[in-house]
Amino acid sequence: MLFDTHTHMDAVQFEEDREQAMQRALDAGVSKILNIGFNRETIPTTMKLAEQYEEVYAAVGWHPQDAVTMREGDLEWIEELCSHPKVVAIGEIGLDYYWDTSPKDVQQRVFREQIRLARKLNKPIVIHNRDAHHDVVTILREERAEEVGGVMHCYSGSWEIAKQCLDMNFYISFGGPVTFKNAKQPKEVLAQVPLDRLLVETDAPYLTPHPHRGKRNETGYVTLVAEAAAQIKGISYEELARITMQNGCKLFGIS
Template identity: 75%
Template sequence: MLIDTHTHLDTEQFDEDRESVIQRALEQGVERMINVGFNRETIQSTIQLIDTYDFIYGVIGWHPVDAVFMKEGDLEWIEELTRHPKVVALGEMGLDYHWDTSPKDVQQQVFREQIRLAKRLKLPIVIHNRDAHHDVVQILKEERASEIGGVMHCYSGSWETAKQCLDMNFYISFGGPITFKNAKQPKEVLQKVPMDRLLVETDCPYLAPHPNRGKRNETGFVKLVALAAAELRGVSFEEIVLQTGNNAKKLFGIN
């Protein structure tokens, strides 16, 4: 079962042909998709999406870039929405020190609050980390996130950082960048991550894999990511599909 563990099918880039994009993914063998709502608007559209399609599940939370826009009551609203049986995790949450939109202290506070909520709800978390490896790991440790675990989404850090995340009960997910010629570090880390902690994703419409780099990404392109992962690991495509699919089902509690 090929599972795209991180999609944004509700975004405006798919407004003209969303149904066709989803159909193409099914034709490529993608049997489950996990859509991520990360702010007020996309949380709502993610819920609409998972209500429409049996095979799409939802993750909801607050992105660090949008942390400054979180208002009083938003966490309670998210908690209420987690009662939906197809909401399988909280996120994407974390830190982003690349885009200068939310102050670091605000990002860190929103991150901590969401970890605490996830622990109370006993849900895994989906981590966004851009140029903030040390602080992300430190906060995960301080908040004892290992009690719930989760996934390091679109992993771009070092093997040393990955080992710390693995020790905290996290899976490591890879997307389109492992198909890029110059992406040496993600390829090296993918080769070292234990097979039972490996996930694949697209993060569509962003980060399209080769040979579609620079174009709109689609969830069906997760097949290209899985093919690249199989080649890098020296195993069959079928083994990667089976293992990453089982890993995703275990992490997100998908039947």
């Protein structure tokens, strides 16, 4: 049984066949799913999905690309939702210096505020980091994020950065790119991440794994990520599935 620790099955890309896509995931052996609500539009749809499906849990937070849209009262909204039994993390939060949609200073302020909220509520955090490795690690350290830990979602950085994140009580999660032939760095980092800190995900509908690359991703394809990860680690698929399920449940406090 697999845990897809990061997906967006509430996305508009699934409007035509969401129920069928969810059933395909269950049929593939995916028994736990963390869906991510990351702005004003996707937080309610994520909550709806978590209440509809027993297998789905929710993370709620404000994405760095949307940081500029965060208004007074939104942080309190996230705090209120964190009392829901299916909300197991705050995220995805972090920094994104690739897309020029929110000023860096705004992203950093919103990131810090949400880490502080996570520490107040004792919730793990789900980190989005694109082209901002140094600043992400610096802010995590300055805001004492190791007190709650979390996951570096769809990790794409170096082993040096990964080591710093591991030292701060974070798990490292890998998605579709580890199945790509030319993805040298993610594979090298995955090989070095301790098994007890490893997670797998899809980030559906994005980052579709081989051999479906170029098409819409869905949470059932986490099996392809797990197969690649097992091969890189030199263990069986079943063992990889068992370990990553155990890790995900431990991190997110799921029995």
